[in-house]
Amino acid sequence: PLEVYRFITESGGIPEETCQPYEAVGHDTGRTCKPKDVCQRCDGAGCYAHTDYTLYGIREYGLVRGEFEMMAELQRGPIACQISTPEGFLQLAGDGVFGDASHDAAVDHIISVTGYGTEGGVPYWVIRNSWGTYWGRYGWARIARGGNTIEIETECAWATPLG
Numbered sequence: 001p002l003e004v005y006r007f008i009t010e011s012g013g014i015p016e017e018t019c020q021p022y023e024a025v026g027h028d029t030g031r032t033c034k035p036k037d038v039c040q041r042c043d044g045a046g047c048y049a050h051t052d053y054t055l056y057g058i059r060e061y062g063l064v065r066g067e068f069e070m071m072a073e074l075q076r077g078p079i080a081c082q083i084s085t086p087e088g089f090l091q092l093a094g095d096g097v098f099g100d101a102s103h104d105a106a107v108d109h110i111i112s113v114t115g116y117g118t119e120g121g122v123p124y125w126v127i128r129n130s131w132g133t134y135w136g137r138y139g140w141a142r143i144a145r146g147g148n149t150i151e152i153e154t155e156c157a158w159a160t161p162l163g
Contacts, residue, residue: 001080001110001157005061013055013162015039061159067146070125071116073158078114078128081156082107089150092136097124099144107151116145125152 008014019039041050064073073079083089084105092098097119115126123145133139143149 001082001155002061002063004080004110005058005157005159008056008159009058009061013057015053015055019053057162059160059162061157064156064158065154067153070113070153070156073156074113074115076158078112079156079158080110081113081127081152082154083109083111083150083152085109086150092141095137095142097122097142097144099147099149101144101147101149103148103151105150107154111152113152113156117142127152 038049039051039053040047042048064070064079070079070081084103084107086100086102086105088100089098089105099122111130112128113125114128117124117126119142124142125145127141127143129135129139129141131139135141143152146153148154
């Protein structure tokens, strides 16, 4: 997550998602921008590229590691955390607390941690994923807290937006 925030800061900001839609492709595939990646405005005369779109930037950002630092930072707002995605996580559905502690999968994804709680004596993180509403419970899930499940407590980042 820190590299993403560093890029946003150093590049002067990023446009809204409707200007540059997310595409689930690797960053190391040698892909170059195509005309469809250009911000467009559409009206009755058709669609055309425009350059007067708003960029959204970051005032400051930092690293958060471990359960207690994460809990403290969440008092200010959501944080972005890198995670591994073992098979059980990929197929996650429903209300339970995901607790796969195998640490078998490599870190390969970033999610938003938005809160935490405890249910039936089981501490958990509340997360929002970017995979759509078909995953988890309408795009949300609870992950076991305190044992670094799916490497969630290894490296997170916070950011304060400009404006």
